[in-house]
Amino acid sequence: MMFKINKQGRLLIAAGLLASAASPLLAQSEPAAQSPSTNAMVNLIRLLVQQGTITQANGDALLKQAETEAGQARAAAPPGDLPPPAPGTIRVPYVPETVRNQIRDEIKSEVMKQAQAEGWAAPEKAAPAWVNGVKLSADVRVRSQSEFYSKDNANDIFDYGAINATNGGFDFFKNVNNIPLINTREDRLNRMRVRARLGAEFNISKFAGIAVRLATGDDTSPISTNQILGGGLGKRNIWLDQAYLKLTPVEWASASFGRFPNPFASTDLVFDRDVNFDGVVVEANAAPMLPDGMSFAARAGAFPLDFGSGDFPSTSQDKKSYPSKWLFAGQIEGGYDFGGGVQFRASAAYYKFKNVQGQLSDPCLFNGASVGIGTNDPVECSTDGSRAFFPRKGNTLFFVRNIVVPAPDTAPASNRQYLGLVYRYSLLDLNASLTVPVSGGVQASLLGDYVRNLAYKKADECRYGVGPNGIPLTNVVSVNGNDNACSATSPANVVSGNDGYLIRLTVGHKRPHKWGEWSITGDYRYLQTDAVLDSLTDSDFHLGGTNTKGYTIAGTLGLFDGVSLTGRWMSANEITGRPLAIDVFQIDLSAEF
Secondary structure, rough: OOOOOOHHHHHHHHHHHHHOOOOOOOOOOOOOOOOOOHHHHHHHHHOOOOOOOOHHHHHHHHHHHHHHHHHHHHHHHHOOOOOOOOOOOOOOOOOHHHHHHHHHHHHHHHHHHHHHHHOOOOHHHHHOHEEEEHHHEEEEEEEEEEEEOOOOOOOEEEEEHHHHHHOEEEEEOOOOOOOOOOOOOOOEEEEEEEEEEEEEEEEOOOOOOEEEEEEEEOOOOOOOOEOOOOOOOOOOOOOEEEEEEEEEEEEEEEEEEEEEEEEOOOOOOOOOOEEEEOOOOOOOOOOHHOOOOEEEEEEEEEEEOOOOOOOOOOOOOOOOOOOOOOOOOEEEEEEEEEEEEEEEEEEEEEEEEEEEEOOOOEEEEEEEOOEEOOOOOOOOOOOOHHOOOOOOOOOEEEOOOOOOOOOOOOOOOOEEEEEEEOOOEEEEEEEEEEEEEEOOOEEEEEEEEEEEEEEOOOOHOOOOOOOOOOOOOOOOEEEEEEEEOOOOOOOHHHHHHHEEEEEEEEEOOOOOOOOOOEEEEEEEEEEOOOOOOOOOOOOHHHHOOOEEEEEEEEEEEEEEOEEEEEEEEEEEOOOOOOOOOOOEEOOOOOOOO
């Protein structure tokens, strides 16, 4: 009887013959319906039939053939003896385990070589090598947030972000009774938010990788990926949160390009936890070359903040440009592991924000309908691009437009304005932390952060003279009814500052994401008006901004693998100026992988 067995079948038969090497020759065939045989060849033939490698008829033929040959061998052999071996054959009555393993590995190697050469079982050809380097991550956080305000708070604090987002500038003359104000007295309870993020990292080679992450968010603000629920069950926004290429040409150096996570060792005193960086950063890590326990790294980067419009002014044939805004930063970080879980870390960073200081425009003609550079609304003035981006509250601001009334008018019919930063910002940020083990995976960590704006100069308050244009508008305390801090007589006071610090103690598991794991955190912070940019600092404490002081108490409990519950209470007050006390209570249910 003639029949064909495919390559896989031949290999299985070869493996079966090997497994039978230490057994007597087939004593008898067994029906397929019986329980598993003690003979490896019988079991192998049954398996080939079951998997469809050979037909039932072919399997029966093999069994019959094996039975016939076994009978012939028994008949030819003396009673009680095995048939005589063929010339040159060595019979091994017992095969040691080490020899069997060696034979198995050799056959496996030969099988894989044949499979790869013939293309019927080549795993490395089934998918590109980078597939093995894919790392997926995702997290979802559902938050209940309640906000509590003191009834003694000032109730006329401008919403500077809404003012600067107005197309063509906000008209303070026509909308004097409709200036956007933030809520300062009415409590808001149980406002629910969701944050969802989905990321993927691809190691495309030994030296290169890419990563992409999507995230929710109410707007394009850099400091929050929260999405408030409600809104008639409408769909939610998804933003490109991260997208970058990372090169690692050598073990101790790397460079990232695109939009990536905060590469610096910092706290939310300077940068909110959700802030990502655009641009390029390079890092050199000397840890592989240092004695065990020691670490040292240096980082530097350039990050564009605003290139400006490519067709400014949009209403004029004569285009102009204004300096691009940048962040240039560098940091050194070192530490030592003393053993037994005791670790010390310290870092020093310098963040130079270039061209973020507001600039007073050239005389901008305004008659209530058209203005200066352009001839149609929306109006444009020469330094509109120097206005503050995503301002919150706290930084000292001024009007950047130098409005001039054309003759024969004596007063502008309206006054569309933007707000710019009075001061420059170059930050020195010093961090240090000490971690010690307690017991059973529990550790205690003490962290300190100090920041100082080295570019802060009181002289910048009145750099445009004593006239009505370019004077500070916020953080001003009136003197004798005069609100002009640059007046020649009885000038108002500008109450500001350039220092901030944070002290934080955490006790518990490092990342509580299993039942029984926990952590408790308490901190106190003090952040003066112009110590940092109010658009980038923590968005939750005092509901964002600077000119704030107070404490935070938080606790986290692991519920299941990857799931945790966090409660957080933040109590904040103003440092100077009009009263603004805000307490925030958050409950977070988070899951991640």
